[in-house]
Amino acid sequence: MRTRENFDRNWMFHVGEVGKIVKTVKKAGMIAGLTNALGEERHEPFAIGEAARITQNVARELLGDPNFEIAQIYGSDTPKDKITGWVGVNLPHDWRLEQPYNPERGGAFQGYLPNGVGYYRKVFQIPQEDEGKKIIIEFDGVMRNSSVWVNGCFVGDHLSGYTSFHYDITDLLKYGDEEGDNVILVRTDTTGGDEGWWYEGGGIYRHVWLTKHDYLHVDRWGTFVRTERMDNERAAITVETTVSNEYPQPMKYGIRTSILNPDGELVAVTESDCETPGIDKQTVLQSVQVTNPLLWSLDMPHLYEAITELIHDGQIVDTYRTVFGIRTVEYRQNGLYLNGKYVQVKGTCNHQDFAGVGIALPDSVHEYKIKRLLEMGCNAYRCAHHAPAPELLDACDRLGMLVMNENRISESTEIKLDDLKSMLYRDRNHPSIFMWSLGNEEKISGSYQANRMLKRLQDLTKRIDSTRPVTAANLSQQGMDIEVNGVNYAESIKGSQTIGEWFQSHPEAKVLNTENVSFFSARGVYEDDPEGGRCSSYGSRYTMLGKEVDVGNLGGAGGTSTPERSWRYFLNNRFSGGLFVWTGFDYRGETTPFQWPSVLSHFGILDYCGFAKDSYYFYQSIWKDEPIVHLMPHWNWPDRLGQQVEVRVYTNCSEVELVLNGQSLGKKQAETEAGEITLSWQVAYEPGLLEAIAYRDGVMVAAERKETTMEAYSVHLEANRSELLADGQDVSMVTVSVRDQSGRVVPVAGNLIRFHVAGEGKLLGLGNGDPGCHESDKGDTRSVFNGYALALIQSLDEAGEIRIEASSEGLVPAVLTLQSRKDLTN
Ligand code: GAL
Numbered sequence: 001m002r003t004r005e006n007f008d009r010n011w012m013f014h015v016g017e018v019g020k021i022v023k024t025v026k027k028a029g030m031i032a033g034l035t036n037a038l039g040e041e042r043h044e045p046f047a048i049g050e051a052a053r054i055t056q057n058v059a060r061e062l063l064g065d066p067n068f069e070i071a072q073i074y075g076s077d078t079p080k081d082k083i084t085g086w087v088g089v090n091l092p093h094d095w096r097l098e099q100p101y102n103p104e105r106g107g108a109f110q111g112y113l114p115n116g117v118g119y120y121r122k123v124f125q126i127p128q129e130d131e132g133k134k135i136i137i138e139f140d141g142v143m144r145n146s147s148v149w150v151n152g153c154f155v156g157d158h159l160s161g162y163t164s165f166h167y168d169i170t171d172l173l174k175y176g177d178e179e180g181d182n183v184i185l186v187r188t189d190t191t192g193g194d195e196g197w198w199y200e201g202g203g204i205y206r207h208v209w210l211t212k213h214d215y216l217h218v219d220r221w222g223t224f225v226r227t228e229r230m231d232n233e234r235a236a237i238t239v240e241t242t243v244s245n246e247y248p249q250p251m252k253y254g255i256r257t258s259i260l261n262p263d264g265e266l267v268a269v270t271e272s273d274c275e276t277p278g279i280d281k282q283t284v285l286q287s288v289q290v291t292n293p294l295l296w297s298l299d300m301p302h303l304y305e306a307i308t309e310l311i312h313d314g315q316i317v318d319t320y321r322t323v324f325g326i327r328t329v330e331y332r333q334n335g336l337y338l339n340g341k342y343v344q345v346k347g348t349c350n351h352q353d354f355a356g357v358g359i360a361l362p363d364s365v366h367e368y369k370i371k372r373l374l375e376m377g378c379n380a381y382r383c384a385h386h387a388p389a390p391e392l393l394d395a396c397d398r399l400g401m402l403v404m405n406e407n408r409i410s411e412s413t414e415i416k417l418d419d420l421k422s423m424l425y426r427d428r429n430h431p432s433i434f435m436w437s438l439g440n441e442e443k444i445s446g447s448y449q450a451n452r453m454l455k456r457l458q459d460l461t462k463r464i465d466s467t468r469p470v471t472a473a474n475l476s477q478q479g480m481d482i483e484v485n486g487v488n489y490a491e492s493i494k495g496s497q498t499i500g501e502w503f504q505s506h507p508e509a510k511v512l513n514t515e516n517v518s519f520f521s522a523r524g525v526y527e528d529d530p531e532g533g534r535c536s537s538y539g540s541r542y543t544m545l546g547k548e549v550d551v552g553n554l555g556g557a558g559g560t561s562t563p564e565r566s567w568r569y570f571l572n573n574r575f576s577g578g579l580f581v582w583t584g585f586d587y588r589g590e591t592t593p594f595q596w597p598s599v600l601s602h603f604g605i606l607d608y609c610g611f612a613k614d615s616y617y618f619y620q621s622i623w624k625d626e627p628i629v630h631l632m633p634h635w636n637w638p639d640r641l642g643q644q645v646e647v648r649v650y651t652n653c654s655e656v657e658l659v660l661n662g663q664s665l666g667k668k669q670a671e672t673e674a675g676e677i678t679l680s681w682q683v684a685y686e687p688g689l690l691e692a693i694a695y696r697d698g699v700m701v702a703a704e705r706k707e708t709t710m711e712a713y714s715v716h717l718e719a720n721r722s723e724l725l726a727d728g729q730d731v732s733m734v735t736v737s738v739r740d741q742s743g744r745v746v747p748v749a750g751n752l753i754r755f756h757v758a759g760e761g762k763l764l765g766l767g768n769g770d771p772g773c774h775e776s777d778k779g780d781t782r783s784v785f786n787g788y789a790l791a792l793i794q795s796l797d798e799a800g801e802i803r804i805e806a807s808s809e810g811l812v813p814a815v816l817t818l819q820s821r822k823d824l825t826n
Contacts, residue, residue: 002213002318007122007137008091009728011204014119015095021187023147023154029172032069034121035149037181086121090728093120094143094358096190096202097765101774103596111199111588111599115190118203122184128176133212134246135173136220137184138166140206140390143359144195147187159415161195162386162408163422164206166220195408196385198351198601199588201359206389215246216253218308218320219281221425225306225324226467228287230339235293235326237268239286241308245276254311257286262294262302295339296325296431298379301400303431325397325431331469331484331510335577336434338402345402345578346623347380348373348605349515352388353587355609356765356777356792363391364731365792368720370395372610373584377623382406382514382580385440387423396432403432404514404580410439410472412456420457424464436461437514438472441488445474451481458482473514477502486514487576491569492561503575513570513579518544518560520593520602523613523769524747524786526633528558533591533598533772537614537632538646540602542593558593559603563618564678581605581619591771600771607769609790610733614650621652621677627701628652629694634747634786635706640685649679653694653701661688667695710740712749714812717804719793724761726799726820731764734816736782736789736806745787751808752783755791760820761802764794795820 018034025031060068095118105114126135139146143161147154150172158165174180190202222242229236237259245251252275259268268288276282294302303323310318330337336345352359354369361369366389373381380402383392387405396403405427407420420438427433438457444450454472461470471486477499490499490513503509520535520542528536530548540558541548561569563581570579586604593602600608605616617630629651637645649656651670658665658681668679683690687708694702716737724730738749757763765777770785782789793804799822807813 001316002211002217002320005210005212007208007210010124011089011091011093011120011122012086013089013093013095013203014086014121015098015116017117018119021147023157025154029152031149031152031154034119035154035183035185036152037123037183089120091208092205092357092360092362093203094201094205094360095188096199097358097360098776098778100776101599108591108595108598109197109589110194111591112596113199113588113599116202117187117189117191120186120188120204123181124184126173126175126182128178130212131175133170134168134215134217135170136166136168136211136213138164138209138211138220139204140164140208142186142188142204142206143190143201145189145192146204147189149185151182160386160408160419161190161200163419164387164390164426165422166211196351198590199353199358201353203360205358205360207391214310214317216251216276216310216312217244217246217318218242218310219244223306223308223320223322224428224465225322227326227328230293230295230326230328233291235290237288237290237326239270239288239306239308240283241286242281242283243274243276243310244281245278248278250275250277251312253317255284255286256309256311257288258307258309259288259290260305260307261290262304264305267291267304290326293326296327296397297339298343298400298402301325301398301431303397322429323394323397324429327431329434329468331435331512331577333508333510334575335512336402338434343379343402345380345512345580346378346619347382347402347404347578347580348378348584349382349384349580349582350584351384351587352392353589353608354585355767355769355790358588358777361389361392362729362731362764362794363395364729365733366392367395367399368610368731368733369585370399370401372606374399374401376605376612376616376619378584378619379623380404380434380578380580381584382437384515384583387427390426393427393430393432397430401432402434403430404435404437404471405433406437406473407439407457410442410445410450410454410457412453417456417460420460421464424461428465428468434468435484435512436465436468436470437486438470438482440473440515441475442472445472446476446480454480454482469510471512471514477506477509484510484512486512488513488515489518489560490573490576491516491566492518500573503573511576513576515582516561516566516569516579517563518582518603519562519615520558521613521615522602522771523607523611523788524634529772530594531597533594533596534770535593535602538648540593544592546593546595563615567622567677585610586769586771594771597774598771599774600769602771609767609769609788611735611769611788611790614648618650618678621650624652627694627696629656629692629702629704631690631692631704631706633706635687635690635708636746636748637685638687641687643685644682645685647681647683647690649681649692651677651679651692651694651702653696655695655698657693657695658683659691659693661686707744709744709746710742712738712746712751712811713741714739715751715753715806715808715814716743716745717791717806717814717816719816719818722818723824724793724795724802724818724820725824726760726795726797726822728795728797730795730820730824732793732818734791734793734804736784736791736814737787738784738808738811747787749787750783750785751811752781753789753806753808754781756780756805756807757793757802758805759802760796760798760800761793761804761818762796764792766791793818
């Protein structure tokens with residue numbers, strides 16, 4: 001029977017090299033050193049043959065060294081003393097985040113976190129009864145050039161940090177007590193050249209699995225369940241299953257596919273008889289009908305499951321589960337149709353980085369990020385610019401978020417074709433994925449070479465999955481031949497600006513704005529601060545190249561475009577199916593427009609903790625129907641008494657009245673369809689209460705207020721979830737704020753907070769969203785930035801209480817208690 005064990009626990013980690021790197025060797029299994037059990041770890045000597053044992057004994061006598069090992073002749077040295085300097089870690093793990101920010105190393109694109117080498121090593125046992133099964137180690141993602149050794153054998157290198165890979169280690173393993181312990185050594189190295197122009201992290205940063213199954217089994221990523229046709233009464237589903245027979249002889253077997261509905265009830269079943277030659281693979285197509293299908297949609301993301309069983313001699317020898325959705329996607333001239341209904345793409349592009357964890361996101365952090373975007377009204381996530389962690393896609397499937405899954409680079413070399421295949425086969429059952437992107441802004445795009453490569457990638461993609469449209473994101477469409485024209489920055493000087501004209505002469509073209517806006521802002525910052533590395537939320541005076549320009553009344557040059565300008569562009573060019581904003585969340589690296597001391601990007605609509613910046617409400621206004629009104633800036637300006645302060649309001653309501661200390665400052669009309677959803681007042685500052693009151697059809701429907709606060713008085717903690725699963729992985733996001741005596745968050749507070757976590761939980765990481773902050777995300781102190789910080793609290797394996805204390809000099813401390821439980825269902 002198939003099992004899939006999580007292999008994340010009990011690794012040892014070492015930063016920097018640990019000895020000579022040996023990948024080739026004269027005799028089998030003889031790479032020694034850390035690739036084998038050492039000293040006390042070892043129950044048994046190397047598994048050497050009898051002849052070698054005699055040679056070893058002779059050598060020991062001649063050398064007078066009873067510990068001499070024959071592997072020293074054939075492999076690397078046997079460093080008995082090299083298990084020092086290692087620390088215990090659980091995965092996922094991003095070792096680069098544990099280094100200090102360094103202005104001399106790492107560079108702005110990688111967020112000033114230096115590149116380097118990190119080793120992971122784990123000693124583990126395989127029970128005797130597993131002998132006779134196939135055992136596969138699966139890595140969901142390792143950053144980056146990784147090399148793997150198991151029990152004295154070099155197993156392989158993998159060169160992309162973004163694609164999943166696996167190794168069959170069946171024969172290399174040691175089974176049962178008699179054979180002894182197993183050792184896996186993984187070297188991760190980010191020094192060989194970057195794959196991206198953003199912080200990429202380092203280490204085994206996604207899950208690792210040990211899968212065990214029969215020699216007759218469903219191939220890895222071997223199912224593809226797709227909706228062929230559907231109406232309200234029934235859906236015709238095709239199940240494509242690739243079976244691998246690793247026995248030397250031909251095998252006769254049955255494939256039974258059962259379909260379970262979202263409640264887990266059996267709704268369809270089909271069975272086929274097959275025969276596959278020895279050491280061979282075979283792909284089988286089955287058709288099933290599901291009556292009264294519950295479709296996967298954005299409001300109701302229903303998920304079905306296909307259970308594939310291989311039956312040999314009346315015994316089930318393999319069971320494989322595929323989660324899928326019943327739905328259709330189609331991209332027409334005017335955009336996306338999900339289940340035959342038009343859906344405007346309201347997208348954000350995102351990297352994987354997050355506060356406190358870097359690129360090593362526990363599953364619940366993926367879920368948190370997706371929920372924050374959904375709350376904004378965003379309905380599509382672009383995986384910029386690479387395949388994501390599987391758990392991010394699971395969250396999108398569950399929560400109803402569309403995904404554009406993107407290939408890292410548009411090269412059709414054998415190695416990059418393998419990366420593309422890995423993404424396509426791994427991910428093609430996810431109903432959330434509505435489009436594949438083959439790459440982003442390749443500099444050679446439009447050339448003969450680029451077109452040849454793109455064609456090969458497109459043909460391969462269509463062969464592996466003909467159900468989804470394919471795009472490639474580019475600054476210009478000149479000379480590109482692709483199914484959906486992914487256009488970046490058509491609204492701005494960065495893009496071609498000719499897409500409208502181009503479309504006139506290509507009326508049959510399908511267009512999607514794959515990347516837009518790139519607007520700089522730092523949360524709660526209302527004036528550019530180049531020394532501190534922070535941009536104004538009104539729009540920065542600094543260009544992409546960091547040059548200060550006179551922007552007059554334009555309200556900011558910062559970045560590539562403003563949210564307003566991009567939205568207006570979309571409204572005037574409805575031939576595109578929607579747009580993706582750069583970016584949903586800030587990320588480390590690409591610190592434009594400033595270099596050091598900025599270590600984070602400024603593009604996020606949310607900061608890297610998931611705290612909303614002002615523009616979050618702009619997007620809520622354009623993407624949500626419910627009444628939204630948002631007021632900026634904060635109202636703590638003691639140095640500006642009597643001076644003019646620009647007050648900006650984002651709204652999707654028709655009219656807004658601004659009121660200061662009970663005095664109306666007038667009403668303004670918003671023309672929401674034309675994109676005029678940003679209203680502005682010049683207000684002579686006086687402390688007190690500023691209110692924006694929003695009306696629809698003359699009826700007040702929403703209001704927001706900003707109050708001048710008193711000085712910082714207390715620390716406050718609030719968790720997004722007060723109960724956690726006691727699985728050593730689950731995370732609660734605890735918002736830390738500094739408040740005044742009336743409980744109002746002090747919007748300019750920067751107090752340093754000290755954390756202490758006791759009981760059945762631990763402090764996983766910290767962040768505050770300040771692009772210019774160099775405090776470690778992995779320490780136990782953190783300053784709040786403009787009033788807020790985030791603490792990620794992770795459960796341990798035992799259930800019980802988790803007590804979080806947050807204190808700061810001169811402030812009333814806060815204590816929060818969470819519960820960690822074994823029986824938490826969601
Ligand atoms: C785009 C690019 C993104 C990011 C962005 C910043 O051109 O595709 O990865 O660099 O610019 O504005």
